[in-house]
Amino acid sequence: MTYTPLLVWTAILAPILSSQIFGTWVFLAPRTPSEKVVSTFSLIGLGLSAISNTILALGLSKNHLPLDLNFGPWLESGTYRILLLIRVDELSAAFAFLAAILTWMIAHFSRTYLHKDSGYIRYFYLLGLFASGAQLVAYAGTLDLMFAGWETIGIASTLFIGFFHERQEPLRSSIRALVTYRICDLGFLLGTVATHEWLGTTEISALKGVQTLPILQGSIISALFLLSAAGKCALFPFSGWLARAMEGPTPSSALFYGGISIHVGLFLLLRAWPDLDVYPSIKILGIALGFLTSFYATSVANVLSDTKGKLAHATLAQVGLIFAEIAAGWTTLAIIHLMSHAFLRVWQYLRAPNILHDVHRTGAKTNQMRSLLREKFAKLDLFLYSMSLHRWRVDEIFDILLSPLIRFSRWISQPQSRIKL
Amino acid sequence: MIQWNLASFFVWLFSLQVLLLDQDDPKTNPFRHLKTLILAVLTLIASFSTQIEIALSAIGVITLLHSLSARFLWPAAILSFGAAFLHWRQFENLAFLASYFIILYRAGIWPFHKNVIQLTIRAPEAQVRQLATLLPLVYIHLRYLDHLPMATWIAPWAILAGAFLTFLSALATLGAKSLNGFFSNATLTHAGMLMMAVAASGQGHHGAALFAAITMSLSLGGLATMVRGVQERLGSGPFSEMGGIASTFPKLTIGFLFFGAAGVALPGTAGFIADDLLLHALWSGSVLGTILTILASGILAIATWMTCTKTFFGKPRIWKSIAIFEDLDFRDRILAFSIAFTLILLGFAPSILMGPANQILN
Numbered sequence: 001m002t003y004t005p006l007l008v009w010t011a012i013l014a015p016i017l018s019s020q021i022f023g024t025w026v027f028l029a030p031r032t033p034s035e036k037v038v039s040t041f042s043l044i045g046l047g048l049s050a051i052s053n054t055i056l057a058l059g060l061s062k063n064h065l066p067l068d069l070n071f072g073p074w075l076e077s078g079t080y081r082i083l084l085l086i087r088v089d090e091l092s093a094a095f096a097f098l099a100a101i102l103t104w105m106i107a108h109f110s111r112t113y114l115h116k117d118s119g120y121i122r123y124f125y126l127l128g129l130f131a132s133g134a135q136l137v138a139y140a141g142t143l144d145l146m147f148a149g150w151e152t153i154g155i156a157s158t159l160f161i162g163f164f165h166e167r168q169e170p171l172r173s174s175i176r177a178l179v180t181y182r183i184c185d186l187g188f189l190l191g192t193v194a195t196h197e198w199l200g201t202t203e204i205s206a207l208k209g210v211q212t213l214p215i216l217q218g219s220i221i222s223a224l225f226l227l228s229a230a231g232k233c234a235l236f237p238f239s240g241w242l243a244r245a246m247e248g249p250t251p252s253s254a255l256f257y258g259g260i261s262i263h264v265g266l267f268l269l270l271r272a273w274p275d276l277d278v279y280p281s282i283k284i285l286g287i288a289l290g291f292l293t294s295f296y297a298t299s300v301a302n303v304l305s306d307t308k309g310k311l312a313h314a315t316l317a318q319v320g321l322i323f324a325e326i327a328a329g330w331t332t333l334a335i336i337h338l339m340s341h342a343f344l345r346v347w348q349y350l351r352a353p354n355i356l357h358d359v360h361r362t363g364a365k366t367n368q369m370r371s372l373l374r375e376k377f378a379k380l381d382l383f384l385y386s387m388s389l390h391r392w393r394v395d396e397i398f399d400i401l402l403s404p405l406i407r408f409s410r411w412i413s414q415p416q417s418r419i420k421l
Numbered sequence: 422m423i424q425w426n427l428a429s430f431f432v433w434l435f436s437l438q439v440l441l442l443d444q445d446d447p448k449t450n451p452f453r454h455l456k457t458l459i460l461a462v463l464t465l466i467a468s469f470s471t472q473i474e475i476a477l478s479a480i481g482v483i484t485l486l487h488s489l490s491a492r493f494l495w496p497a498a499i500l501s502f503g504a505a506f507l508h509w510r511q512f513e514n515l516a517f518l519a520s521y522f523i524i525l526y527r528a529g530i531w532p533f534h535k536n537v538i539q540l541t542i543r544a545p546e547a548q549v550r551q552l553a554t555l556l557p558l559v560y561i562h563l564r565y566l567d568h569l570p571m572a573t574w575i576a577p578w579a580i581l582a583g584a585f586l587t588f589l590s591a592l593a594t595l596g597a598k599s600l601n602g603f604f605s606n607a608t609l610t611h612a613g614m615l616m617m618a619v620a621a622s623g624q625g626h627h628g629a630a631l632f633a634a635i636t637m638s639l640s641l642g643g644l645a646t647m648v649r650g651v652q653e654r655l656g657s658g659p660f661s662e663m664g665g666i667a668s669t670f671p672k673l674t675i676g677f678l679f680f681g682a683a684g685v686a687l688p689g690t691a692g693f694i695a696d697d698l699l700l701h702a703l704w705s706g707s708v709l710g711t712i713l714t715i716l717a718s719g720i721l722a723i724a725t726w727m728t729c730t731k732t733f734f735g736k737p738r739i740w741k742s743i744a745i746f747e748d749l750d751f752r753d754r755i756l757a758f759s760i761a762f763t764l765i766l767l768g769f770a771p772s773i774l775m776g777p778a779n780q781i782l783n
Contacts, residue, residue, distance in 0.1 A: 016689070027672055028754060075694060075771040077632075077779065078625040080701045118668065133688070144697055148688035155682065158726065165667060165734035178726055182719035189715050193700050405592070409720075412589060413596035413606065 004056065005069050008086050011052040011096060012135040015103070018045025019128025026121055035120050039111045042124040046107050046131055050100040053135075056088070057097045065089045068141055068205070080196065085141030085203060091335065095267050096138035098339055102259045102346055103131045109350065110251045119163055123249065130156035134260050137267060143192040143202040146268070150188060150232070153264055154181040157256050160248040173244035176395075179402070180241045184231020188268075191224035207275035215279070222276040225268065226286055232265030233319050236293040240395040242316060243300075246308040250353060257312055258345030262319055263338050269326045270334060277329060286327025293320030299388040307355045315345050460486060460554060467557040473565040477505035477520070480561065483554045484527070490547050493536035497523045501558075508566075517566040524562060524619060527555050528612035531586055537612070541605040542657070545645040548608065552638050559619065559634040563627045563782050572623030577706045579620030584703070584710035584717075587613030591717035594724035599659045603728040604648045610721050611637045611684065617710065618699055626702035627782030628775045629695075635774070636683075636695035636764070643680030643760040646753055647673055651732060654746040660728075664735035672749040674733045676757045681725035683764050685718055691767035 018041045026032050066089035074084040107127055114120050133152030140146035158181065162174030196202045198217050199209045210218045229235075234242040242262075246253050256262065269286075277283060294317045301313035318341050325334040351358075387393070460483060467479035481501030488494035504519035529537025541548045566572075590609035597603040615637055622630035650673050655663060667674040679687075686696035696718055703711045749757065767774060 024758075027675060028758060073772070075698070075775050077629040077698050077702070077775060080626075080629075080698070082697070148693060151686070151693075152688045155687065162730065162734070165730070166665070166736060168735060171730040171734055175723065175727055175730065178723055182722055186712075186715050186719060189700065190712065193704050193711060196701060197704050406595065409592040409594075409596035411596070413593040413598070413602060 004067065004088060005071075005086070007052040007056045008069065008088065008139055011049045011056070011100060012132055012139060014048035014052070015042075015045040015128040015131035015135070018042055019125045022121065023125050032121060035111075035115065038121050038124050039107070042107055042128055043104070043111075045128055046100070046104040049131060049135060050104040053093070053097045053100040057093045060088070060090075060093055070141075074145075082144045083142055083201075083203065085145070086139045087141035087204065088139065091267075091270055092138045094335065094339065096135055098342055099134040099138060099260045100131070102255060102342065103127065103134070106251045106255045106259075106346070110249075113251055114249065117249075122159075123163070123252070126156050126159055127252075127255075130160075130255070130261075134264070137264055141204060143188075143195060143204060146204070146271075147185075147188055147192060150264065150268075151185065153261055154178075154185070154232075157181070157245070157261050160252040160256060161245050163248045163252070170247035173241070173247045177241040177245055180231055180234075180238050184228045184238065187224040187227035187231070191221055191228065194221055194224065204271055207272050210276055211278050218276075219279050219282060222279060222282040223285075225272050225276060226282060226289075229265035229269045229323075230289055232268070233262060233293075233323060234316055235265075235289050235320065235323060236296045236392075237394050237397070239293065239296065239316060240391065240398055242312050243304075243309050243391065246306075246312055250308070250349060253308060253312075254346045254349030258315055258349040259342045262315060263322075263342055266319065266322050266326060266334070266338055269323070270331055270338075273326050274329075274331065277327075283327055283329075287324045290320045290322075290324025290327060293317075293323065296320075296392055299384055300391050303385055303388045307352045308349070311345070311348055311352060315341075318345075456486070460550075464554055464557050468560060473561065474505040474509050476557070476561045476565075477501050477508065477516075480523075480554075480558045481505065483557075484523075484551075487547075487551045487554065490544065491536075491540050491551060493533075493540075494527065494551065497526050500526075513566070513569055514571045517562075517569050517571055520558070520562045520566050521619065524555065524558060525612075525616055527551060527558075528615050529609050530583075530612050530616055531589075531609075534590075534609050534612075537608060538605040541608050541645075542601045545604065545649050545652075549642045549645040552608075552641055556634055556638050559615070560631060562619065563622050563630055567619070567622050567627065567630075574623075576620045576623040580617050580703055580706035580710045583613050583616035583620060584707065584713040587617065587717040588713045588720075591720040591724070594721055595727070597724070597728070599657065600648055600651055600663065600728060600732050601657050603724060604644065607644070607681075607684065607721060607725070608641055610717060611641055613717070614699060614714070617703060617706075617714065621699070621702035621706055622782075624702070624705055626698070628779040629698035629702045631778050631782065632691070632767075632771065632775060633695045633699050636691040636767070639760050639764055640680050640684035640690075640692055643676065643757055643764075644684065646757055646760075647677040647680060650676075650749055650753060660731040663732045665733075665737035667733040668737060669746075670733070670748045672754065674729070676749065676761075677733065678729055679761055680757075681729065682722070683761075685722040685725055687768075689768045690764040691771065692764065693768055694771045 022033055022038050022041050066087060069086040069088065071084035071086070074082045107124065110123065110127070114123055117123070130153060133149045133156060136149030137146055137153065140149060158174050158178045161177050162171045164170045192202055194217070195207065198213055198221070199206050207221075210221055213221070231238045242257060245257055248256075297313040297316035297320060301310050301317065304310045304313065318337070322334050322337050322341070325331075325337060463479045463483045467476045467483065470476040470479065478501070481498050484494050484498035484501055488498055500519050500523050504516045504523070507519060508516040526533045537548065540551070587610055590606050590613055594603050594606040594610060597606055615634055618626075618630040618633035650670075654670065655666065683690040683692040686693045700711055700714060703714060
């Protein structure tokens with residue numbers, strides 16, 4: 001299509017530009033815009049993105065895919081250059097379409113859900129930021145561009161978790177999420193730099209060259225991207241932040257932890273895994289991580305009593321399975337699983353506030369088979385129950401691992417507080 | 422010959438510097454405009470002079486002017502004249518070392534960090550001024566002095582040392598107990614990054630080094646404006662006396678978040694490009710240095726968010742009667758917007774600076 005570049009850039013930039021317009025207004029003007037103005041601007045931006053993606057998805061001809069749109073070097077320094085490269089293929093079109101449609105629907109839903117909330121403008125601004133980040137991840141043709149989108153999603157996620165900033169708990173949860181994100185970003189950044197140094201470029205298509213690298217270098221690149229995806233997907237042992245992430249507004253939880261953000265790590269794997277899938281050890285690690293997460297999440301979801309926490313872990317169980325599917329090389333199944341899972345979970349999250357009403361209407365059901373098994377394996381059941389109730393103590397282990405660093409940071413900053421002025 | 426596209430960028434940067442430099446209270450300093458004008462003219466001379474001795478001497482005079490409010494700067498001023506003299510007598514290696522030393526000294530690299538910490542706590546605006554006028558020195562250093570074999574020789578060592586210092590300073594931001602403590606340690610973290618960027622330019626990454634220096638100056642300049650804003654309204658107490666002011670001062674909060682995030686590689690801003698360039702430039706010097714820098718950037722991002730949650734968020738502090746204060750005034754908003762605009766412009770179109778910078782510096 002002749003208009004493909006225009007459509008792709010509209011899909012990526014329209015949400016953030018619309019947010020930027022009312023964001024600048026808020027910052028410079030003495031009076032803040034009304035809810036209607038904010039939501040209209042936001043819906044126009046998100047709507048343009050959704051329309052562009054729909055036209056793109058419908059107009060794409062399979063014969064011309066994948067389509068690499070090269071807009072020349074974005075920047076050059078010495079031997080290093082980042083290309084402004086956009087990659088349009090079935091995977092990017094599908095994921096971008098999913099992200100754009102879900103974000104627009106959530107924005108539409110949130111107009112009334114967040115009516116009169118003090119953070120109304122902030123909410124829609126962050127939604128625009130997130131939407132552009134998700135589109136950039138989907139269409140990026142280089143690892144640097146993808147990381148820009150990746151980090152934008154992480155920042156938006158952190159700010160949404162700490163959305164209700166008058167309370168301490170959401171703030172603490174947002175810090176925990178950010179710590180996990182940054183640990184896993186280490187994998188992405190190092191992987192990108194290593195790819196450039198060892199393969200000579202950061203184009204995603206160049207990852208095919210991993211097969212030609214010595215086994216150590218190839219394994220390092222694969223493991224780094226695996227680590228990065230694991231953190232973004234909240235895979236075990238990085239799962240602690242997910243339950244806490246439910247502190248944000250319900251529509252944003254639905255979009256992030258039911259729909260898009262939780263699946264972004266899977267998208268990275270779908271993009272890169274076919275090229276990185278050359279070392280059996282890394283493959284086994286990926287499958288094991290997926291299944292372990294699925295087991296962990298199922299056990300925790302069974303004992304939790306809050307709806308959003310249950311849903312978060314149910315989501316995680318499926319994400320673990322999709323992760324294992326990708327690692328095993330069943331990418332087509334994984335894409336179908338991912339898409340259908342995202343739509344289902346968004347709907348379930350949005351229905352979560354109505355759960356009491358639903359239970360009263362339909363009545364709670366008990367599982368007799370499960371009760372029989374519990375009697376037979378009482379000790380094991382008790383152990384599993386108590387571990388699951390404490391979420392397998394992943395948070396505590398995380399805290400213990402980080403505590404020397406925190407203590408050291410306090411110690412190192414002490415002499416500075418004694419400096420005389 | 423003057424490269425006009427670079428010149429136009431420098432004029433824009435120069436106007437921003439004027440905004441950054443002109444931060445004194447008119448009541449306490451009635452000659453502030455004159456002082457700013459003199460500093461600005463000297464900055465222009467330093468940036469556009471094709472004679473390195475004249476450029477370094479102009480830097481010396483600028484530093485001497487700064488030393489009136491920050492006494493620790495007078496050795497740097499004398500050393501600037503010394504570097505000019507050494508270059509004139511064709512001791513180029515010594516001139517290179519002197520110039521690099523001045524950059525490290527003024528940026529606040531250990532063991533000179535105490536001076537910068539004192540200045541950032543006592544007068545953040547003075548620190549912003551001296552950082553703003555550090556840019557021409559970095560430019561001169563990269564343009565005239567950083568092409569010597571010695572620059573290539575010391576690069577890996579300086580990168581490794583800079584990476585350790587960056588990492589330690591970033592850790593210190595995590596343990597900071599006040600907004601001042603955070604800001605001074607964030608300044609030192611960026612100083613470490615500047616040390617590495619300038620060192621890496623010895624291996625051919627001149628444009629990257631200039632980009633990193635400009636980003637550092639802009640993001641720290643914006644952050645200092647916000648820190649000063651908080652101090653004027655709440656004083657400079659520990660975190661335990663802060664919090665809950667986001668609803669009263671939303672613009673101050675937005676500004677702090679934006680500039681804090683721009684300093685730690687917020688996508689869409691120059692900070693992201695600077696970090697990306699820096700990491701790629703560092704790899705050839707030291708892989709360990711690259712890993713430490715990524716960790717430091719991550720830690721600084723976490724510390725920035727933690728500082729924000731402790732300073733601006735939490736339960737509203739009604740007992741402070743903060744409602745009598747206004748949010749950011751119009752002048753500060755314009756200043757913050759101009760810096761933010763430049764950061765975003767460079768974030769989306771870095772080649773407007775990188776292209777001419779590479780042409781001239783390489």
